Amino acid sequence: MWTDLKAHYARTEGRNILNLFADGDRFGDFSAALGDMLFDYSKTNIDADTRASLIALAETAGVAARRDAMFAGEKINETEGRSVLHTALRNLDGRKVEVDGQDVMPEVLDTLSRMEAFATAVRDGSYSAQGGKITDVINIGIGGSDLGPAMAYRALSPYADGPACHYVSNVDGADIHDVLKKCDPTTTLVIVASKTFTTIETMTNAETARKWMAEQVSDTGAQFAALSSADDKAAEWGIAAERVFGFEDWVGGRYSMWGPIGLSVMIAIGADDFRAFLQGGDAMDTHFLTADFSENLPVLLALVGIWHHQLSGHGTRAVLPYDNRLGRLPAYFQQLEMESNGKSVSMDGSDLTNQAGPIVWGEPGTNGQHAFYQLIHQGTQVVPVEFMVAAKGHEEDLAHHHKLLVANCFAQSEALLRGRSLDECRERMAAKGLTGDELERQARHRVFSGNRPSTTLIYPKMTPYVLGQIIALYEHRVFVEGTILGINSYDQWGVELGKELALALDPILSGEQDGAGKDGSTLGLVKYVQNA
Numbered sequence: 001m002w003t004d005l006k007a008h009y010a011r012t013e014g015r016n017i018l019n020l021f022a023d024g025d026r027f028g029d030f031s032a033a034l035g036d037m038l039f040d041y042s043k044t045n046i047d048a049d050t051r052a053s054l055i056a057l058a059e060t061a062g063v064a065a066r067r068d069a070m071f072a073g074e075k076i077n078e079t080e081g082r083s084v085l086h087t088a089l090r091n092l093d094g095r096k097v098e099v100d101g102q103d104v105m106p107e108v109l110d111t112l113s114r115m116e117a118f119a120t121a122v123r124d125g126s127y128s129a130q131g132g133k134i135t136d137v138i139n140i141g142i143g144g145s146d147l148g149p150a151m152a153y154r155a156l157s158p159y160a161d162g163p164a165c166h167y168v169s170n171v172d173g174a175d176i177h178d179v180l181k182k183c184d185p186t187t188t189l190v191i192v193a194s195k196t197f198t199t200i201e202t203m204t205n206a207e208t209a210r211k212w213m214a215e216q217v218s219d220t221g222a223q224f225a226a227l228s229s230a231d232d233k234a235a236e237w238g239i240a241a242e243r244v245f246g247f248e249d250w251v252g253g254r255y256s257m258w259g260p261i262g263l264s265v266m267i268a269i270g271a272d273d274f275r276a277f278l279q280g281g282d283a284m285d286t287h288f289l290t291a292d293f294s295e296n297l298p299v300l301l302a303l304v305g306i307w308h309h310q311l312s313g314h315g316t317r318a319v320l321p322y323d324n325r326l327g328r329l330p331a332y333f334q335q336l337e338m339e340s341n342g343k344s345v346s347m348d349g350s351d352l353t354n355q356a357g358p359i360v361w362g363e364p365g366t367n368g369q370h371a372f373y374q375l376i377h378q379g380t381q382v383v384p385v386e387f388m389v390a391a392k393g394h395e396e397d398l399a400h401h402h403k404l405l406v407a408n409c410f411a412q413s414e415a416l417l418r419g420r421s422l423d424e425c426r427e428r429m430a431a432k433g434l435t436g437d438e439l440e441r442q443a444r445h446r447v448f449s450g451n452r453p454s455t456t457l458i459y460p461k462m463t464p465y466v467l468g469q470i471i472a473l474y475e476h477r478v479f480v481e482g483t484i485l486g487i488n489s490y491d492q493w494g495v496e497l498g499k500e501l502a503l504a505l506d507p508i509l510s511g512e513q514d515g516a517g518k519d520g521s522t523l524g525l526v527k528y529v530q531n532a
């Protein structure tokens with residue numbers, strides 16, 4: 001399959017994407033929809049043959065069978081011997097999902113109702129703190145226990161009418177310091193979010209928050225909640241069972257915002273809007289399970305990714321949401337994609353025969369336009385871009401802003417597609433009165449090669465439901481790409497070594513241990529800090 005695709009790529013490489021629009025309804029043929037959400041991939045060098053070959057690749061890789069196995073609770077996370085069932089967290093109908101012969105749905109739905117009762121009580125004041133109604137919620141977590149809720153809280157701020165939420169993740173004391181100084185301990189709820197309840201950054205921050213609260217609150221335990229798979233550890237730490245919201249090990253950290261890890265978002269936006277978020281995710285699941293691959297958004301998004309990264313050799317991809325409130329989405333996708341598919345070995349432990357998943361990066365538009373877009377338009381490396389934008393903004397009185405935002409988004413993908421030729425630039429320079437060598441020199445600086453691929457995901461408005469659709473879309477995209485590449489997208493062994501070494505360096509930094517066995521650079525840096 002790869003050989004065919006490589007040959008196909010060689011035949012089509014360098015072809016002008018703009019010319020592909022000459023035949024028929026390319027926009028209609030190379031876009032796919034789920035309800036009101038539209039994924040346009042017509043501005044890529046993919047034609048009907050490419051698409052057919054890519055779909056055949058997905059079929060040969062067994063995407064459908066592995067997808068079904070995942071949804072059915074089979075232990076597809078083989079290196080950890082776990083099922084992969086974050087999809088169960090948004091299965092609001094309670095359709096049976098079994099792990100080891102046991103239906104997991106009653107417990108999932110029970111936890112959801114406990115979360116809803118608690119979130120509602122926090123919002124309406126029936127659960128209160130020493131100083132009265134909760135005004136602030138601090139979510140302490142990192143990675144998957146932070147990025148999802150932090151991203152969603154900001155994305156859905158037009159819906160946030162509960163207490164203010166703050167997110168602390170970094171072990172850098174500056175992070176918690178800056179949040180604590182904004183909050184009143186007598187009216188603050190601290191949520192310790194950690195699947196394992198052992199993550200050093202989170203536990204250090206949680207301890208600091210507890211000390212801060214204890215200065216003014218007599219029963220600190222009453223103002224703490226825990227979100228974890230390790231309820232025993234949360235209990236040992238002193239959090240009462242009624243405020244421990246558990247989830248099973250078949251929910252991966254970076255896939256966990258649908259369940260208890262989303263509690264802060266639920267408190268902020270309310271249980272109904274959080275349900276709408278889950279419904280959006282569930283709608284994407286149903287689509288992923290049932291739509292033909294040629295119309296299947298996660299499959300198509302993955303295949304475009306495979307085409308750009310594996311066949312065209314573009315090592316990164318940029319996610320550029322034209323939505324300021326999606327400012328944390330690129331960071332969220334970085335964990336989702338790079339922790340999932342940034343591996344060197346395939347499922348059976350042998351070396352990957354392809355590159356692993358790409359580097360993912362981005363920033364909201366239009367800000368990026370005035371920063372790194374220079375490289376995207378004229379740099380020597382091609383960066384495939386994934387734009388996303390809502391047709392309408394939330395600020396009706398500022399509709400003219402939104403129109404400009406949308407115009408900029410479309411203009412960027414058009415510029416990447418169309419470019420500007422040397423002849424055109426010469427004409428422009430001539431019109432400015434330049435001649436000879438100076439005209440030529442100036443013209444060359446102004447050339448845009450164009451023919452640079454991008455996709456656009458467009459939807460009516462950023463709502464909880466739409467956010468749910470987008471997150472589930474990207475989760476499944478990662479799954480499809482991982483399956484095609486033979487990667488287990490659900491483990492993350494690559495984060496372990498650094499954690500171990502950091503623990504070992506702690507006593508060396510404080511001088512309790514010497515640095516025997518450490519390299520010269522590390523020892524030199526340790527000395528620098530010790531002498532500072």
Ligand code: F6P
Pocket residue numbers: 142143144145193194195196197198199202253254339492495
């Ligand atoms: O170090 C990586 C990681 O394990 C992520 O996969 C996870 O999301 C994050 O740390 C936080 O882990 P926990 O929720 O167990 O504190």
